[in-house]
Amino acid sequence: MDYKTKLAEPMNKELFADSFSKSLNENFPKYSKYFDFDLQVFCELNTLIFEINKCQLLEFHRATITLTNHLLERLLKLALIYNETGISAIETQKWNSTFAEPNKRYSSISLGNSIEINKKLGLISNSEKEFLFNVIRELMRNGFSHADSSKILEDLPDDSEMYQVSFSNPNDIKKVNINQKVIPFMQEIQMENFAKASSNQYFDFVFNLIFRIENRLTEKFEKTSM
Structure with missing residues (x-):
């Protein structure tokens, strides 16, 4: 049975069910x-x-990272929007007028700009800003959402020594140098x-960041209402 024939076979539903x-x-x-x-x-x-x-439960690690990238960018933009509109209940007839301008102002900004503005407004700390800008933006966002592996793999050696063996002649062992980064x-x-190795740590960081930003927004508007 060749490779293409094997791929054409129907997948076994029970195998998926057992794995999940x-x-x-x-x-x-x-x-x-x-x-x-x-x-x-x-x-x-x-x-x-x-x-x-649910991706974490099923061990979909790259999906976890990619969706967490989306969660982070959405969180930072929402933080900027709510920083302008406030977090109190708004009458339904005022929704459009309240959210139109902040949404227009922040919905298309880059992650780097979003991080900088959140820091300037005190919605994230300096250490959070540095981590988001220098680590998350470079490794997680660029590495997975932009499919750029260069930063993640940059510490690997340019040449890794490997060995090639022939099944027809197992004594014929050849040394080859391989650059895994390319x-x-x-x-x-x-x-x-x-x-x-990193999907859960990343999601856990963003998950907890949500509540820290919530607390900062809540404290800010409590002070202004006093």
Whole structure:
């Protein structure tokens, strides 16, 4: 049976069901805490957080990172919008007039600008700003949302020593030098390993950042109303 014939065979539904069930049972104790939260300001992020956590449960590491990138960018833009509109209830007939200008001003800005403005307004701390700008923006956002592996793989050596063996002549062992940073399938292996090691830490950071920004917005508007 050749490779194309194998790919053309129908997938076994039971194999998927067993795999998903195994991952769910193994990972639910670890990740169930991310289903138990109560957002007061950023309620529109509820379904996105649930979606990301389901990716974590099923060990979809690259999907977790890519969706967390989206969560982070959306969070920072919403923070800027609510910083202008306030976080109190708004009458329905005033929704358009209240949100139109802030949405226009912030919905298309870059991640770098969004980070800078949030820091200037005191919605993120200096350490959070540095981490978001220098680490998250370069590694997670560019590495996965922009499919640029260069930063993630830059510490790998340009030449890795490997050995090539022939099954027809197992004694014929040849040494070859391989640059894993430029060979597509090796890039993918390294990116997969990176995602497995970092996806939960990244999501956990953004998840907790949401509540820190909520608290800062709440404190800000409580002070202005006194």
